[in-house]
Amino acid sequence: EYDIVRPKGKTVSFHANPEMEKHHFGQTHPMKPWRLTLTKSLVTSYGMTFAMDNYTTRTATYEELNSFHASDYLDYLATAPPEDQPRDVDNPDKEVKFNLGGSDCPLFHGLYDYCSMSAGSSLDAARKICNQQSDIAIAWGGGLHHAKRSEASGFCYINDIVLGILQLLRCYPRVLYIDIDVHHGDGVEEAFFSTDRVMTVSFHKYQPEVFFPGTGGLDDNGPKSEHNQGAHHAINVPLNDGITDEQYGWLFESIIGKTNESFRPSVIALQCGADSLAGDRLGRFNLQVQGHGACVNFCKSLGIPMVIFGGGGYTPRNVARAWAYETAIAIGCQSKIPEVIPAHAPWREHFIHDTIFPTLEQILGEPRANRNTQKRLQEIVMHVHEQLRFVGH
Ligand code: TV7
Ligand code: CA
Ligand code: ZN
Numbered sequence: 001e002y003d004i005v006r007p008k009g010k011t012v013s014f015h016a017n018p019e020m021e022k023h024h025f026g027q028t029h030p031m032k033p034w035r036l037t038l039t040k041s042l043v044t045s046y047g048m049t050f051a052m053d054n055y056t057t058r059t060a061t062y063e064e065l066n067s068f069h070a071s072d073y074l075d076y077l078a079t080a081p082p083e084d085q086p087r088d089v090d091n092p093d094k095e096v097k098f099n100l101g102g103s104d105c106p107l108f109h110g111l112y113d114y115c116s117m118s119a120g121s122s123l124d125a126a127r128k129i130c131n132q133q134s135d136i137a138i139a140w141g142g143g144l145h146h147a148k149r150s151e152a153s154g155f156c157y158i159n160d161i162v163l164g165i166l167q168l169l170r171c172y173p174r175v176l177y178i179d180i181d182v183h184h185g186d187g188v189e190e191a192f193f194s195t196d197r198v199m200t201v202s203f204h205k206y207q208p209e210v211f212f213p214g215t216g217g218l219d220d221n222g223p224k225s226e227h228n229q230g231a232h233h234a235i236n237v238p239l240n241d242g243i244t245d246e247q248y249g250w251l252f253e254s255i256i257g258k259t260n261e262s263f264r265p266s267v268i269a270l271q272c273g274a275d276s277l278a279g280d281r282l283g284r285f286n287l288q289v290q291g292h293g294a295c296v297n298f299c300k301s302l303g304i305p306m307v308i309f310g311g312g313g314y315t316p317r318n319v320a321r322a323w324a325y326e327t328a329i330a331i332g333c334q335s336k337i338p339e340v341i342p343a344h345a346p347w348r349e350h351f352i353h354d355t356i357f358p359t360l361e362q363i364l365g366e367p368r369a370n371r372n373t374q375k376r377l378q379e380i381v382m383h384v385h386e387q388l389r390f391v392g393h
Helices: 035-045 071-079 111-130 160-171 186-191 245-263 289-301 316-331 374-388
Strands: 012-016 053-056 136-139 175-179 198-205 234-239 267-271 306-309
Touching (some): 012 035, 012 111, 012 316, 111 306, 160 175, 160 186, 160 267, 160 306, 175 245, 234 245, 234 374, 245 289, 289 316
Parallel strands (some): 012 053, 012 136, 136 306, 198 234, 267 306
8 A cells, every 4th residue: 555655765754843943052153053944944845745754853861862972961961051141150160071162062042952852853763764664764953973972062962873873773783874064073983983883984174273173084994903893994085175076976986885885784874964065154165966965866876774864054045955955865856846946935035046956057155176186086995995895794
């Protein structure tokens, strides 16, 4: 019966909580949770909700957050007074210890709720994949890859990806984590550094001392000791400013294709940070919606169940275009959506003079000078293929 409803198609589920989008990091802070509202509004306006299972996600419980994060950190996160309240005289050094309250990770109103909603949607998505009720589960409110066990970092407080992968590991032997955010996925890499059940692959701008977080060099491949199971199970693809769709697509397919053959993952966790797009407020690359989306399409073509997370993305109209386009790829309707924004879309003013799914000649933002030579990219692929000789199941 279900085959009649979904002929040959993949089951896609979409996990979101509209309450999450109401939180504010602060006026000038680059992270704007309402980019999720913009994304959802486009997805709805294109009629995509009819082709997916849609869930309003619950908030993750303390116990769930505690499966990765330390109790003293969570306790402080739950009770820390917001910035505009009197400072906590009993705990003068906790903010420093947990990296909370600086400009990157401010203590805003409703912070703990925001974090548990993000984690809740990622956990729900991972569980749908575990139960085999979805082939692709999407959680755009997740993807906060920098958070550590006892420390906030780079706009991230709770590492919903680590929580999601821990859930996947209960039902699947091997998880391939792929991270196309312009920043290094350091928190996820660190969490699974010593296991061979999770392979992490991050593509990012790499320029230590200048670009956050400064880790993720080509030679960072996991523990150096061969006795450690995690050896060779971290892959890093350090890039320079201005990489193009064509170069990125070639790199992505050479690296992920080969990783898939060697590691043979049972499930993929894909972080789709949209700050790798051209014209991003913090990013440095020249990727277009098509090039970013091609990564999602390639992963889908491997025919392995997949959880898709959001992540960075600081030019909200571009984030919404990319994530709506990638939702269409998951469903398999990307060629059927018209190029203009539906007239009835709320927020349409954000895209005025702009077609949403760009015609091929449309460019997001001013292109940057491309500092990636073909020779260097070939060296990177060679290095990765050498690492993969040590990986096999
Ligand atoms: C996943 N870059 C997160 C990416 C996290 C990047 C950083 C800012 C930034 C913060 C602001 C702000 C900013 C214009 C940009 C060393 C510092 C330099 C703060 C000014 N404007 C993700 C984190 C990165 C906050 N942090 O991967 C409030 O840029 O480089 C740094 C650290 C110290 C703190 N200062 C920046 O995409 C979600 N922060 C304006 C207002
Ligand atoms: Ca990355
Ligand atoms: Zn980022």
